[in-house]
Amino acid sequence: MKSAPAPVLQKNQFASDNYSGICPQAWQAMAQANQGTAAAYGNDPWTARACDLLRDFFETDCQVFFVFNGTAGNSLALAALCHSYHSVICHESSHVETDECGAAEFFSNGTKILLVPGEHGKVDLDAVAHTVARRSDIHYPKPKVLSITQATELGTVYCLQELQAVGAQARHLNLHLHMDGARFANALASLAASPADISWRAGVDVLTLGGTKNGMAVGEAVIFFNRGLAEEFDYRCKQAGQLASKMRFLAAPWIGLLESGAYLRNAAHANRCAALLESELRKIKGVTLTHPRQANAVFVSMPPSLIESLRTRGWHFYTFIGSGHARFMCSWNTLEADIAALVADMRELAARLPDQAPPE
Ligand SMILES: *Cc1c(COP(=O)(O)O)cnc(C)c1O
Helix, strand or coil: CCCCCCCCCCCCCCCCHCCCCCCCHHHHHHHHHHCCCCCCCCCCHHHHHHHHHHHHCCCCCCEEEEECCCHHHHHHHHHHHHCEEEEEEEEEEHHHHCCCCCCCHHHHCCEEEEEEEEHHHHCCCCHHHHHHHCCCCCCEEEEEEEEEECCCCCCCCCCCHHHHHHHHHHHHHCCCEEECCCCCHHHHHHHHCCCCCCCCCCCCEEEEEECCCCCCCEEEEEEECCHHHCCCCHHHHHCCCCCCCCCCHHHHHHHHHHHHCCCHHHHHHHHHHHHHHHHCCCCCCCCCEEECCCCCCEECCCCHHHHHHHHCCCCEEEEECCCCCCCEEECCCCCCCHHHHHHHHHHHHHHCCCCCCCCC
16 A cells, blocks of 8 residues: 655745645534434534534624635625625635635626725725715616625724625625625724624624634535524525535634634734744845735735745745735734744845846
8 A cells, every 4th residue: 555645845935825724623613423323414513513503703694604715705795695696796806806716796696796995904995985876776786785894805804893884885886795704804804893793783794704814624604694684594505515515624714713612712823923024024134015904914025036046946926816925924923933933034035136226
């Protein structure tokens, strides 16, 4: 028998929080759920407990569904809010638009995504109003949903007042409000507000709540604060291949993370690491912050030659998000030593660059 291949350890990694593994609390919860048999398809005690914990977390009687990933969670949630002749308004850099391969349009049978601009990844509310008001005739896909991302794709966070303004605008324009919360925990950790305040109390109808990037192996929760909108959502999940038969293993990690408090601690750690990285990068010649750092990502512009030489040294980071600046993402298991090593390399490589104006 051939032995298992040695794992390729991806060191020097600031590409994404989903490069990280499973945090201990999620891992232990899965091990605890791995005893004996349990009813399939979500009719098990772990699923019931995880739903109850999420209701406690949000201080409301919301309806909860567990799916395998964020693309499914977002697109099925949006499909549930729309008919095929409706449209969904979201930011031009939103994951729904740029990173889901048309899944929202696919699962909603053709609902159109309408894009709005906005500074640093946050929707411009005047542009939202304009998108709704510019046409009211039958030839235009009727706007039905506003979808926002918290924390945003550009590493910023809507503060409580901004969220309340978004909620008020959605209500005023008669739009359902969806929130892509792949990094909701990171937003929560950076705000002095409760999960309820920054979701349903601000008017969010449906939230796709991230688990994977917070330290789970797999899984996100779709949370309907507006329970009427959840009608037959279970059928939608099943048809889309998102109803796990061994559901307890999607549910148990939520128990582990919520009961231990690791859900918030993991996010706070990632945010702290990003804050440290930000303060160090600000000191490096030729490196400029391009978005305010409010969660666990640092976006910077730097000379292309510096990007290249960092990659040559084995550093992993993305340059395809937003306007193509470099993104350094921290996670629940980022170490201060990782940050120190990156900063040391950047400092050294930047010092070798010929003096020149930094690129736009
Ligand atoms: C990661 C992410 C998702 C979920 O992506 P999947 O790969 O489908 O799990 C959704 N929205 C945002 C903003 C993300 O960063």
